[in-house]
Amino acid sequence: MQNNEPKHPMEQYLRMDRMPHIWCSSCGLGSVVTAFMKGMKRAGIDLNKVVVVSGIGCTGRVAGYVKLDSYHTTHGRAIPFATGLKMANRDLTVAVISGDGDLFAIGGNHLIHAARRNLDLNVICVNNFIYGMTGGQNAPTTPLEAYSSTAPYGNYEHPFNLVGLAAAAGASYVARWTALHLQRIQDSVEVMANKKGFCFMEIVSPCSTVFARKNKGGTGLDLLQEYKQRAIIDHSANPTEIPLDMDGEMVCGVFVNEEKLTFWENVQKGISRKVKRHPLYVEDKKTQY
Amino acid sequence: MVCAKISVPILQSSLSERRTKLKQSNLHGEFFLQGNVACAEAAVSAGCRFFGGYPITPASEIAERMAFRLPQVGGAFVQFEDEIGSMASILGASWAGVKSMTASSGPGISLMLENIGLGIMMEAPCVIVNVQRGSPSTGLPTSWGQSDMMQARFGSHGDYGVIALAPKSPQEYFDLTVKAFNFSEKYRLPVFVMSDAVVGHMTEKVVIPPVEELEIIDRKYTDKKPEDYHPYEIKKGDWVPDFAKAGDGYLYHSTGLTHDHRGYPDMSEKCHVQLVNRLIDKIKKNIDDISMVEERDLEGADVIVVSYGITSRTVVPGINLAKKKGIKVGYLRLITVWPFPEQKIRDLAKKVKGFVVPEINMGQVVIDVERCAGCVKTISVPHPGGGLHKPEDIARAIEEVAYAK
Numbered sequence: 001m002q003n004n005e006p007k008h009p010m011e012q013y014l015r016m017d018r019m020p021h022i023w024c025s026s027c028g029l030g031s032v033v034t035a036f037m038k039g040m041k042r043a044g045i046d047l048n049k050v051v052v053v054s055g056i057g058c059t060g061r062v063a064g065y066v067k068l069d070s071y072h073t074t075h076g077r078a079i080p081f082a083t084g085l086k087m088a089n090r091d092l093t094v095a096v097i098s099g100d101g102d103l104f105a106i107g108g109n110h111l112i113h114a115a116r117r118n119l120d121l122n123v124i125c126v127n128n129f130i131y132g133m134t135g136g137q138n139a140p141t142t143p144l145e146a147y148s149s150t151a152p153y154g155n156y157e158h159p160f161n162l163v164g165l166a167a168a169a170g171a172s173y174v175a176r177w178t179a180l181h182l183q184r185i186q187d188s189v190e191v192m193a194n195k196k197g198f199c200f201m202e203i204v205s206p207c208s209t210v211f212a213r214k215n216k217g218g219t220g221l222d223l224l225q226e227y228k229q230r231a232i233i234d235h236s237a238n239p240t241e242i243p244l245d246m247d248g249e250m251v252c253g254v255f256v257n258e259e260k261l262t263f264w265e266n267v268q269k270g271i272s273r274k275v276k277r278h279p280l281y282v283e284d285k286k287t288q289y
Numbered sequence: 290m291v292c293a294k295i296s297v298p299i300l301q302s303s304l305s306e307r308r309t310k311l312k313q314s315n316l317h318g319e320f321f322l323q324g325n326v327a328c329a330e331a332a333v334s335a336g337c338r339f340f341g342g343y344p345i346t347p348a349s350e351i352a353e354r355m356a357f358r359l360p361q362v363g364g365a366f367v368q369f370e371d372e373i374g375s376m377a378s379i380l381g382a383s384w385a386g387v388k389s390m391t392a393s394s395g396p397g398i399s400l401m402l403e404n405i406g407l408g409i410m411m412e413a414p415c416v417i418v419n420v421q422r423g424s425p426s427t428g429l430p431t432s433w434g435q436s437d438m439m440q441a442r443f444g445s446h447g448d449y450g451v452i453a454l455a456p457k458s459p460q461e462y463f464d465l466t467v468k469a470f471n472f473s474e475k476y477r478l479p480v481f482v483m484s485d486a487v488v489g490h491m492t493e494k495v496v497i498p499p500v501e502e503l504e505i506i507d508r509k510y511t512d513k514k515p516e517d518y519h520p521y522e523i524k525k526g527d528w529v530p531d532f533a534k535a536g537d538g539y540l541y542h543s544t545g546l547t548h549d550h551r552g553y554p555d556m557s558e559k560c561h562v563q564l565v566n567r568l569i570d571k572i573k574k575n576i577d578d579i580s581m582v583e584e585r586d587l588e589g590a591d592v593i594v595v596s597y598g599i600t601s602r603t604v605v606p607g608i609n610l611a612k613k614k615g616i617k618v619g620y621l622r623l624i625t626v627w628p629f630p631e632q633k634i635r636d637l638a639k640k641v642k643g644f645v646v647p648e649i650n651m652g653q654v655v656i657d658v659e660r661c662a663g664c665v666k667t668i669s670v671p672h673p674g675g676g677l678h679k680p681e682d683i684a685r686a687i688e689e690v691a692y693a694k
Contacts, residue, residue, distance in 0.1 A: 073377060073380075077407075080373070086381075089387065092535060264365075
C-alpha cells in the first residue's frame with residue numbers, strides 16, 4: 001500500500017499483508033470481521049488473549065485475516081478445537097467464527113453439545129443460507145423451495161432455525177442480527193467476550209454470488225436492501241418460533257441472556273466432592289499423590 | 290487416599306517449578322496395574338494435562354482413569370460427543386501449550402483420521418493411543434488384533450511422516466507412552482501408541498519411577514520477539530519449527546492448508562513441495578533417534594522372526610520349538626514400528642536365509658519387511674485376530690525358511 005492511499009481504520013487489527021481478501025464484493029463478511037474486531041476492542045480485554053478458530057468455507061477464512069492467534073481447522077471441527085484451547089488455558093477468550101454449513105451441518109453435533117455443556121465459548125455463525133465457497137449447494141439453512149446447485153427443482157428440506165436450536169440446546173446467550181446491524185453486532189461481541197458460558201450469535205449475511213444469483217435476488221446491494229426491509233428487532237421473541245424463510249420477517253434481537261454455571265465451574269465444584277471409587281483405583285500405602 | 294491440592298495449570302511455570310508440581314502429582318512405586326491404567330499414569334507423569342475422548346472398548350479405561358486423575362493435577366478431562374471432536378480438541382489444547390492425549394480403538398481412530406492430518410499439517414504435538422481390536426468395522430470389540438498398523442502409517446489422506454510405537458506389556462505401555470510424548474514434543478506431530486486389547490487389559494507388575502527420574506522432553510519454545518516470529522520458520526539444518534502458544538502475544542495464524550513460513554496459505558507448487566518433503570524428512574532423517582528395536586540371537590542366525598507388540602510374546606514358544614530342531618533363530622522386535630527400520634532389515638538380509646513375520650493381521654508390516662529383504666525369503670504368518678498364534682504355526686514357518694532350497 002502506498003502512503004498517499006487512505007488507510008483502513010482497522011489496519012492494526014487485520015493482517016494487511018494478506019489483502020486483498022478472497023471474499024466477493026458486497027459479501028457481508030468484510031463488515032462482520034470489522035465489527036467483530038471493534039467489539040473485541042471495546043470489550044476491554046487483552047487482545048493477546050483472544051483466539052479465533054474457524055472451520056472451512058468462506059467464513060472459515062476469517063481466521064486468516066484477523067491479527068490474533070488464529071486457527072483455520074478442518075470442516076465442522078472448529079468448536080471441539082476451540083474447546084481444547086479453552087480447557088487447556090482458561091485465560092483465553094476463544095471465539096469460533098464459521099458459516100452455517102460448517103457449524104450446523106457437518107459440525108452441528110459439536111455445537112449442540114458445546115451449548116449443552118455450557119462451555120465458555122463465543123460462537124458466531126455467519127448465515128448466508130447456502131454453501132458459498134463450493135459453489136452454491138444446499139445448506140441446512142436454505143429456505144424451503146429456494147434454489148441451489150444441488151436443488152435444481154428448489155429445496156425440499158425444512159431449514160434449521162439456528163437461534164432456536166442454540167437456545168434449546170442450552171446456550172447462555174443467543175442473538176440474531178443481520179450484516180447491516182453493525183453496531184448491534186459490536187454490542188453483542190462485547191457482551192459475549194465478557195460473559196461466561198456458551199454464547200451464540202447468528203449473523204444473517206448476503207451472498208450475492210450464489211444465493212442471490214440462483215434466487216433472483218439481484219446484486220449484493222439489492223439483497224442488503226431486502227434484508228433491511230425484512231429485519232425487525234424484538235428482544236422478547238421466543239427464539240424457537242422465529243424461523244427464517246424466503247420473504248417473511250427476519251426477527252432480530254438478543255433472545256437469551258442468562259447466567260448459569262459453566263462447564264469449568266462445574267468441574268471446580270466437582271473436585272471438592274467425594275471421589276467415587278473406581279474398580280481400577282490403585283492405592284499404595286507408601287505412595288501419596 | 291490423599292488428594293493433591295488442585296494446583297494451578299502447569300503452563301507458564303519454569304521447568305524446576307513444573308518438576309516440583311509434577312512430583313506431587315506423579316503416582317510412583319511398584320504396582321500391579323492394568324495396561325490401560327499404566328498408560329494413563331504415564332500420560333500424567335509425562336505432563337499430559339488435557340484428555341479429550343469418547344468411550345470405546347477396549348480403550349475406555351484410559352479415559353476413565355484420566356477423568357479421575359486429571360482434575361487432581363490441574364488438568365482437564367472432557368468426554369466429547371464423538372472421536373472427531375476428541376481429536377480436534379487435543380490439537381486445540383496442544384496449541385494452548387498443554388500436552389494432550391486421546392485414546393480409542395479401530396472405529397474411533399477411523400473417525401479421527403482427518404484431524405490427525407490436521408495435526409500433521411499444523412505440527413501440533415499430541416499422543417493418540419490405539420488399543421487395537423479385531424477388525425474390520427465393529428469387528429471384535431472385546432478381542433484383539435494388530436490390524437490398524439497400516440492405518441497408522443497411511444490412514445489420513447496425503448503423504449506425511451509418522452511415529453508409531455508398539456508396547457508388549459503394561460510396563461512397556463507406560464514407558465512407551467512417556468516416549469510417545471517425548472517424540473511428539475520433539476518432532477511436533479501426533480504420535481501413535483499402538484497397543485491392543487491384550488496389552489490394554491492384562492494386569493502385570495508396573496514400576497513407576499518418580500517423575501524427576503523420567504526423561505521428559507518439552508517442545509522448543511521460540512526465543513524470538515513476537516514481531517520477528519514466524520510460526521513455520523525453520524533454522525538451517527533443523528527440521529522442526531519453534532513453538533509459540535496461544536495467548537502469548539505472538540498473534541500467528543495456523544492452518545491445515547499448504548502454508549508458507551508465516552503460516553499463511555500458499556497454493557504454489559514450490560511451497561507445497563517444500564512443506565510435504567519437510568513433513569516426511571523430519572521423521573526420515575531422524576530415524577536413528579526414533580527407531581527402537583529389541584534384538585536377541587541375531588549373530589549367526591539363519592532365520593529371523595520379526596514381530597511387534599503382543600505377538601512378540603507369543604512367538605517365543607514357537608522359536609524355542611524351532612531351536613530344539615537345531616535351527617538358528619534370531620528374534621527382532623520392532624518397538625518403533627513406524628518409521629520402519631529399513632536399513633536394519635537390509636543389513637540383516639545379507640546374512641540370513643530369510644524372515645518370518647507373524648502379525649495379528651493378514652500381513653501388513655510384512656510388506657515393508659519384504660520390500661527391504663529383497664531376494665531373501667520372507668514368510669508372513671497371518672492371523673485375522675480374536676486369537677493368538679500357535680507355537681506350531683511359528684515353528685512351521687521358521688522351518689519353511691530354514692529348509693528352503
